[in-house]
Amino acid sequence: MxxxxxxxxxxxxxxxxxxxxxxxxxxxxxxxxxxxxxxxxxxxxxxNMSARNLRRNETRVILIVAPNITNPYYAHILAGVGDEARKSGYSALIYNTGGDEEREKNGMDMLKKRRADGAILLASNLDSMWLSEYADKYPIVHCSEYVKGLDIPRVSIDNYKATLEVMEYIISLGHKKIATISSSNSYISTLLRLKGYKDTLERHGIKVRKDYIALADAEYSFKSGKAAAFKLLQQKDRPTAIFCISDTIALGAITAAKEMGLRVPEDLTVTGFDDVDYTTMFHPYITTVAQPCYDLGRKSFKILHACMNKTNDIEKKVVLPHKFIIRESSAPISICD
Amino acid sequence: MxxxxxxxxxxxxxxxxxxxxxxxxxxxxxxxxxxxxxxxxxxxxxxNMSARNLRRNETRVILIVAPNITNPYYAHILAGVGDEARKSGYSALIYNTGGDEEREKNGMDMLKKRRADGAILLASNLDSMWLSEYADKYPIVHCSEYVKGLDIPRVSIDNYKATLEVMEYIISLGHKKIATISSSNSYISTLLRLKGYKDTLERHGIKVRKDYIALADAEYSFKSGKAAAFKLLQQKDRPTAIFCISDTIALGAITAAKEMGLRVPEDLTVTGFDDVDYTTMFHPYITTVAQPCYDLGRKSFKILHACMNKTNDIEKKVVLPHKFIIRESSAPISICD
DNA sequence: ATTCGGAATGTAATCCATTACATTTGCTTG
DNA sequence: CAAGCAAATGTAATGGATTACATTCCGAAT
Missing domain, CATH: 1.10.260.40 (lambda repressor-like DNA-binding domains)
Structure with missing residues (x-):
């Protein structure tokens, strides 16, 4: 040596x-x-980095805590964080939690042990108040999801506003029987999207029906989306549109509809959320809300970088623009209905 | 502190x-x-990990060099490596190269700088002889791709054998005009799959036609797969089957076929490779070769772990079993042809 | 009671780069 | 030419955990 x-x-x-x-x-x-x-x-x-790190009391490593890097949505954010970090001489340590809060905490201990200088959290539950303890001591940034009431910088899109856009659009197509497939997780985005769904219906004088709200699993799996859609569509008074809170769920819904002999969009309008790669890999291309994943990641790192350097003017709430994209899975309600 | x-x-x-x-x-x-x-x-x-690392001369961090973590194939391997590493008290540093060899080298310098104890390489070009210099000094494991002629432990499936299975199957369906969509990258898997394609044809006395071999881009993008398929299908003497070296390409081919008014599998058989998530997210479900990505990752870490501990009996070539899965995108050649 | 041996604990060197502080060098200027 | 000052370079302390080696302690054996 x-x-x-x-x-x-x-x-x-x-x-x-x-x-x-x-x-x-x-x-x-x-x-x-x-x-x-x-x-x-x-x-x-x-x-020797260990020696340098010891002396300088920094690692030039950041921690990314993600529930599932296999999910392309997170993967894109990760790529953004990673690329931006590399530009500034940082490396990214990835900690996969599988959605387990205990593992999320273990991950955060990397900060205590000085294995990383700061962390970017991709999917904290909206009620993870225990985070404040870490946030007081270490630089932390929330990306895409965040905990309400904690003073931790965050980067995300405006989920509520995006949902309003989608819902207004669906209603403008003439739909009245609009269902949603939400999720059993506790993300702020899930909450806001559900609220956006309900609020729009109410504003238009449409009653919110419990049997029009189905839940997919916490990871928005294709399978659970499909199952939820079956449940919704098998009812006697079936919905003519389904607002899904993720593209994978929308995909599941479309598959379920097809297997039931329903045509999308002629018989059923389906919308997704996130705009992951495969929304345009087959027909019908999915109408969805595009999130700037890569940029969410980049911006998150930039803010974390500012935090680590104890810069003064740190942006606490960054909202990046989303894009509502109308494609093929949505259409005006058919006249014969 | x-x-x-x-x-x-x-x-x-x-x-x-x-x-x-x-x-x-x-x-x-x-x-x-x-x-x-x-x-x-x-x-x-x-x-304090820096202090401990300095003294012990180890980091308990491993480096994963990947071309694109956004690709679900790599993401699954990553997940496997990460989970297995965590079990042994290691963290995973992810280095995204975007396929750039220069960045691959930069990544490897993390080893020199003692930022990581060893590395798992997910996508080395088959002629990257420069790697031997690193392999002499640091623990390195190849996962899924590898460099021919270098004495670096590797984990992968048997790409050649898997291809023979697919090709034999396609031929058994009665197809004679079989094309392939390969890639412009320099991976050993690409080479072996192409060789498997050619060898099977020859063994069956079918001439290998240059105009039946198309190339997608290095990342197997959907778009380039679609374009390559168009090229193949627009010929006067168009193929009745396409062996694609990745699922994304197969997806592109199916989309291209549909847009040309061809039905899959009635008019065209398409097979994929890898069995990523979306092969069964819509119809036709893709006939493909399933790779045990997660286990490839886990096994790679296990071997790297052995290398780092200077264990004596290190497995140099591990071949994990693949699974050929027949689904909906392939069918016997139609009689009217 | 004395000695021996192992368990328990302590002292100080070590890993390597950084940096405060000390020293030297070399030039400018009166 | 000497003083003064800045630039250039050197010496040694520092960061925190590990560990070789030293010491103490205590019970067993003689």
């Missing part, structure tokens, strides 16, 4: 000088500098 | 004893042990 002392000996200078060259701090004569570089090159020296 | 000395003072013992308790090494009287635990609890002490 080549260390700084070896380089110093080789270059005939002191370790301090080598360090100065390494960090471009303090003044060093150009020729000395050159000698040091030569020595570094010759011995192919690479500074 | 609470350190080991503070705990020692609080518990009225020396730092050595605290360390012994922490690492369960050496003998400590139970009651002393208890006192130390109490002190740790009281001060809520967490060992």
């Amino acid at each position: 080549v260390k700084i002392a070896d380089v110093a000996r080789e270059a005939n200078v002191s370790v301090a000088t080598v360090s100065r060259v390494l960090n471009k701090k303090g003044s060093v004569r150009p020729e000395t500098c050159e000698r040091v570089y030569k020595a570094i090159e010759k011995l192919s020296f690479e500074p | 609470v350190k080991i000395a503070d705990v020692a003072r609080e518990a009225n013992v020396s730092v050595a004893t605290v360390s012994r308790v922490l690492n369960k090494k050496g003998s400590v009287r139970p009651e002393t042990c208890e006192r130390v635990y109490k002190a740790i609890e009281k001060l809520s002490f967490e060992p």
Whole structure:
């Protein structure tokens, strides 16, 4: 293991000088500098990060706590965080929780142990008050989901407003019997989307029916979406439109509808949310709300970076623009209905 | 920052004893042990990893070098590596290369800098001989792709054999005009799948036609798969079956076929590869080769772990079983043809 | 009672880069 | 030419956990 002392000996200078060259701090004569570089090159020296981290009390590593990196939605955010982090010389440690809060806490202990300088949380439950304890001591940023009432910086889209747009659109198509497939998880986005659904119906004088609200599982799985859709569509007074809170669920709904002999969008309008890759991989292309996942990730890192550097003006609430995209899975209610 | 000395003072013992308790090494009287635990609890002490890493000359971090974590195939492997690593007390640093070899090298420098103890490479080009330089010095494992001729442990399926199975099946359906959509990348799997395609045709006395071999882009994008399929299908003497080297490409091919008014599988048989999530999210469900992604990841970590511990009997070539799954996108050649 | 041995605990060196502080070098200026 | 000052470089302390080696303690054996 080549260390700084070896380089110093080789270059005939002191370790301090080598360090100065390494960090471009303090003044060093150009020729000395050159000698040091030569020595570094010759011995192919690479500074030991553990030693540097110990001394500097930082790791240049950030932690990303995600429930499931297999989900393309999270994967895209991850990619954004990772790319932005790399640009600033940071590496990303990924901690997959599988939605388990206990594992989420274990992940956060990485901060205590100084394995990472800060964390980006991708999917905290809206009532995870225990987070405040960590937030007081370490730089933390919420991305996409967040805990209400905690003073932790967050980046997300406006889920409520996006839902209003979708719902207004569905209603403008003439639909009155509008169902929703929500989820059993406790994310703020789930809550806001459900609220947006209910509020729009009420504003239009349409009664919110309990039997028009179905739940998919916490991970928005295709299977559970399909099952929820079956439940909704098998009722005697079946809905003509389903507002799904994720694309995978929408996909499940479309599949369920097809298997029941219903055509989408002719017999049933289905909308999704997030706009993951496969919304346009087959017909009908899904009408959905596109989230700027990659940018959510990038912005989250930028804010975390600011927090870690103790910059003063830290943005506490960043809302990135979404995009409502009308495609093929939605259509005016058919006249024969 | 609470350190080991503070705990020692609080518990009225020396730092050595605290360390012994922490690492369960050496003998400590139970009651002393208890006192130390109490002190740790009281001060809520967490060992500083940088210091520990420096002393132990290890990081308990592994590096995963992936071309694109957004691709569900890689994401599943990642999940497997991550879960298995966590079980052994390791964390996973993810380095996204975007397929850029330069970035792959930068990633590997994490090893030199002691930021990670070992690395799992998910997508090395088959001719990346420069890797041997690293492999000599650091624990490295190849997962899914590998470099021919290098003595680096690897985990993968038998791409050649799997391809033979698919091809034999397609031929058994009566197809003679069989095309393939390969990729412009330089992965060993791409090579083997193409070779499997050609070899099977030849064994059956079917000439390999250049105009039946199309190329998708390096990332197997849906778009490029669709474009390649268009090219194949617009020929006067169009193929009746397409062997695609990835599911995304198969999806593109199916979409292209549909847009041209061809039915799958009645007019065209399409097969995929990998069995990612969305192969059964819509009809026709894709006939494909299922790879045990999660287990490929887990096994890769296990081997890396063995390497890092300098265990003697390290498995150099692990081949995990694949599964050929016949679904809806393939069918006997129609009689009217 | 004395000695021996192992368990229990302590002291101090070590890992390596950074940096405060000290020293030297070299130039400018009166 | 000496003083003064800045630039250049060096010395040694520092960060926190681990661990080789040293010491103390206590019971068993003689």
